[in-house]
Amino acid sequence: MLTIQASSRGYRELNEAITAAQDQDILLEGVLGQRFLGAGLSEKSLTIHGIPGNALGAYLDGARIHVCGNAQDATGDTMNDGQIIIDGSCGDAAGYAMRGGRIYIRGNAGYRAGIHMKAYQEKLPVMVIGGRAGSFLGEYQAGGIIIVLGLGEEGVPVGNFCGTGMHGGRIYLRTASLPADLPSQVAARQAEPADLEAIAPILEDYGRHFGLAAQDLEGKPFYVLEPNTQNPYHQLYTPN
Amino acid sequence: MPVNYLMPEYEVYRNPARCIACRACERQCANEVHHYDADLKAMVADDAKCVNCHRCVSLCPTRALKIVKSDHTFRENANWTGEAITEIYKQAATGGVLLSAMGNPKAFPIYWDKLLINASQVTNPPIDPLREPMETRTFLGKKSDTIRRDAQGNILCQGEPQLELKVPIMFSAMSYGSISYNAHASLARAAQALGTYYNTGEGGLHQDFYQYGANTIVQVASGRFGVFSDYLNAGAAIEIKMGQGAKPGIGGHLPGAKIVGDISRTRMIPEGSDAISPAPHHDIYSIEDLRQLVFSLKEATHYQKPVFVKIAAVHNVAAIASGIARSGADVICIDGFRGGTGAAPTRIRDNVGIPIELALASVDTRLREEGIRDQVGLVVGGSIRNAADVVKAIALGADAVYIATSALIALGCHLCRSCQSGKCNWGIATQRPELVKRLNPDVGSQRLVNLVTAWKHEIEEIMGGMGINSIEALRGNRMMLRGIGLTDRELSILGIRHAGE
Numbered sequence: 001m002l003t004i005q006a007s008s009r010g011y012r013e014l015n016e017a018i019t020a021a022q023d024q025d026i027l028l029e030g031v032l033g034q035r036f037l038g039a040g041l042s043e044k045s046l047t048i049h050g051i052p053g054n055a056l057g058a059y060l061d062g063a064r065i066h067v068c069g070n071a072q073d074a075t076g077d078t079m080n081d082g083q084i085i086i087d088g089s090c091g092d093a094a095g096y097a098m099r100g101g102r103i104y105i106r107g108n109a110g111y112r113a114g115i116h117m118k119a120y121q122e123k124l125p126v127m128v129i130g131g132r133a134g135s136f137l138g139e140y141q142a143g144g145i146i147i148v149l150g151l152g153e154e155g156v157p158v159g160n161f162c163g164t165g166m167h168g169g170r171i172y173l174r175t176a177s178l179p180a181d182l183p184s185q186v187a188a189r190q191a192e193p194a195d196l197e198a199i200a201p202i203l204e205d206y207g208r209h210f211g212l213a214a215q216d217l218e219g220k221p222f223y224v225l226e227p228n229t230q231n232p233y234h235q236l237y238t239p240n
Numbered sequence: 241m242p243v244n245y246l247m248p249e250y251e252v253y254r255n256p257a258r259c260i261a262c263r264a265c266e267r268q269c270a271n272e273v274h275h276y277d278a279d280l281k282a283m284v285a286d287d288a289k290c291v292n293c294h295r296c297v298s299l300c301p302t303r304a305l306k307i308v309k310s311d312h313t314f315r316e317n318a319n320w321t322g323e324a325i326t327e328i329y330k331q332a333a334t335g336g337v338l339l340s341a342m343g344n345p346k347a348f349p350i351y352w353d354k355l356l357i358n359a360s361q362v363t364n365p366p367i368d369p370l371r372e373p374m375e376t377r378t379f380l381g382k383k384s385d386t387i388r389r390d391a392q393g394n395i396l397c398q399g400e401p402q403l404e405l406k407v408p409i410m411f412s413a414m415s416y417g418s419i420s421y422n423a424h425a426s427l428a429r430a431a432q433a434l435g436t437y438y439n440t441g442e443g444g445l446h447q448d449f450y451q452y453g454a455n456t457i458v459q460v461a462s463g464r465f466g467v468f469s470d471y472l473n474a475g476a477a478i479e480i481k482m483g484q485g486a487k488p489g490i491g492g493h494l495p496g497a498k499i500v501g502d503i504s505r506t507r508m509i510p511e512g513s514d515a516i517s518p519a520p521h522h523d524i525y526s527i528e529d530l531r532q533l534v535f536s537l538k539e540a541t542h543y544q545k546p547v548f549v550k551i552a553a554v555h556n557v558a559a560i561a562s563g564i565a566r567s568g569a570d571v572i573c574i575d576g577f578r579g580g581t582g583a584a585p586t587r588i589r590d591n592v593g594i595p596i597e598l599a600l601a602s603v604d605t606r607l608r609e610e611g612i613r614d615q616v617g618l619v620v621g622g623s624i625r626n627a628a629d630v631v632k633a634i635a636l637g638a639d640a641v642y643i644a645t646s647a648l649i650a651l652g653c654h655l656c657r658s659c660q661s662g663k664c665n666w667g668i669a670t671q672r673p674e675l676v677k678r679l680n681p682d683v684g685s686q687r688l689v690n691l692v693t694a695w696k697h698e699i700e701e702i703m704g705g706m707g708i709n710s711i712e713a714l715r716g717n718r719m720m721l722r723g724i725g726l727t728d729r730e731l732s733i734l735g736i737r738h739a740g741e
């Protein structure tokens with residue numbers, strides 16, 4: 001494993017060092033808010049000590065990033081493939097428009113997580129949030145799977161306006177009760193065995209990363225949020 | 241049957257002495273206006289369906305057809321025009337938001353037509369472009385304000401990435417989905433032949449067109465359709481779309497029914513799923529956020545490509561442009577309120593935004609006053625109709641122009657403004673295979689090359705007349721312009737004098 005001391009270097013230099021490295025495994029030590037780490041990276045595995053700045057793994061295309069702490073805003077923006085694992089929490093707009101790959105967050109996610117997430121053919125993006133997510137989770141979601149586990153949360157583990165404008169994909173909430181303000185484009189129901197089966201491998205994988213066992217997820221039911229096909233997201237237009 | 245309040249706007253006039261009932265018009269019209277009546281043994285037409293696209297007229301072998309504006313009329317009323325009344329009928333019948341296509345058709349002032357160009361007489365003589373070299377090449381990107389040298393004293397030429405344009409005219413963003421495969425093929429090939437660029441729009445880049453990457457600007461919009469590493473790296477430049485002149489502040493919505501086959505593949509979303517581009521980028525709320533997107537794109541493409549930011553011309557455009565110039569963007573693109581569109585709410589298209597001429601002048605002035613004009617290139621679009629408009633735009637301060645409606649007209653568009661129906665009889669704004677094939681990309685690209693080449697000659701001629709032999713010397717040269725019939729306020733915004741001064 002190659003260790004890169006990051007503390008006194010800017011993001012451009014760091015990304016160049018990451019790209020130039022022969023090693024596939026790279027440890028970034030002392031990261032101090034440098035943005036764009038791993039942008040567009042298609043291979044290699046980065047381990048980050050310290051706090052990466054905004055837009056970590058933007059356009060990520062297959063590489064793996066493990067943050068041993070918290071991440072900031074815009075993690076995995078327009079990510080296409082790969083994996084981002086965050087041992088702590090992350091800021092706003094995580095996984096904006098992501099099309100593939102996985103983002104695992106052990107703690108909480110800020111506002112606007114998973115906005116405009118989409119899916120295509122074999123590409124099925126997944127974002128799992130261990131704690132709670134802020135408002136606007138999965139707005140305009142067009143595909144993929146967002147799971148909020150609400151571990152250690154008392155109430156509903158999402159903020160307001162969850163799934164507004166949703167027109168594809170699924171949101172799973174592990175919660176005793178649903179958010180009170182679900183928009184009309186979203187249909188919610190308690191998960192059935194088939195729904196849970198569909199996410200079992202994801203939760204197993206997530207658990208492996210963070211040392212969670214199946215029984216840690218007991219105690220609260222899962223709800224599934226899907227676009228309400230009875231009430232599609234469109235405005236009625238009149239040709240003029 | 242409920243009473244139909246809507247009367248046909250046009251009448252299909254068929255000269256019975258010429259019509260041979262060959263039924264060509266019936267085959268040509270995707271709006272199903274014409275059909276053969278076996279009882280009458282004659283062709284008949286349903287005027288109400290006609291959008292006045294001239295396809296049947298152009299294809300009628302005996303020239304039996306013409307489309308005329310119906311003289312059926314409401315009682316004369318300067319306030320309640322037929323249009324105003326009809327639009328109310330449409331909305332009262334459907335409860336729908338009026339949806340239109342192509343640029344704002346209203347009679348707002350066209351400032352291009354109130355600008356006059358200078359020419360040399362006696363002193364500083366004109367230049368004959370047929371004899372003398374004329375430079376129409378221009379470079380888009382940040383210009384450095386310092387000269388850097390290596391240890392030996394040689395000038396270091398490596399600056400910020402630039403786009404080299406052989407002619408200061410590019411084809412602006414039109415997505416694959418809003419226009420056809422053959423229209424894209426025509427634009428891509430023409431851009432390559434002309435040494436300029438076309439723009440993918442927000443619908444991704446079809447696999448077949450990666451080969452034109454060196455002449456392609458790839459767009460990143462709020463929906464991020466088809467955006468991934470290969471796409472970003474495929475183009476010569478990346479354009480962040482913040483807004484569009486035809487519908488400032490409004491997102492896009494390509495209905496699921498149009499997301500089929502290649503369109504779905506290119507946008508990288510499932511067939512039948514709606515393609516919704518939210519009005520804002522939900523990760524951009526400030527110039528700092530924009531800067532972050534600009535630099536994330538630069539990082540992902542290793543600083544090899546200029547990043548453009550496109551905005552609609554709105555009231556506060558100069559301040560916004562100043563912010564964009566400071567965001568690290570290499571080029572600012574401004575789209576005027578007459579810019580075209582595949583579909584936009586009528587009320588937005590016709591009432592929101594400002595003319596590109598005023599926006600351009602005020603942006604260029606503002607950037608100069610702030611001493612940051614060289615930090616960005618400036619590209620304007622939104623109804624550039626001819627070579628004189630190009631010259632005037634450059635003299636007002638643009639580095640280059642974007643054309644789209646003009647390009648589509650070159651491809652055969654008749655401005656029927658019904659693109660939103662997806663039934664473009666000219667094979668442009670449609671995905672129906674039988675219509676798409678009407679546009680032959682060999683012919684289409686050649687017509688685009690012809691158009692831009694002709695404009696290039698005209699630009700050279702106009703420049704020569706002014707005694708100017710390069711685009712660089714014309715840029716921002718407002719002394720070459722005079723206004724006619726403009727108020728003091730308009731002249732001061734345009735930064736020009738009145739004719740005679």
Ligand code: SF4
Nearest residue numbers: 269290291293294296
């Ligand atoms: S819509 Fe076009 S092709 Fe059809 S009748 Fe009218 S002008 Fe002819």
Ligand code: SF4
Nearest residue numbers: 653654656657659664
């Ligand atoms: S592109 Fe086609 S549908 Fe649109 S205005 Fe032109 S001719 Fe009409």
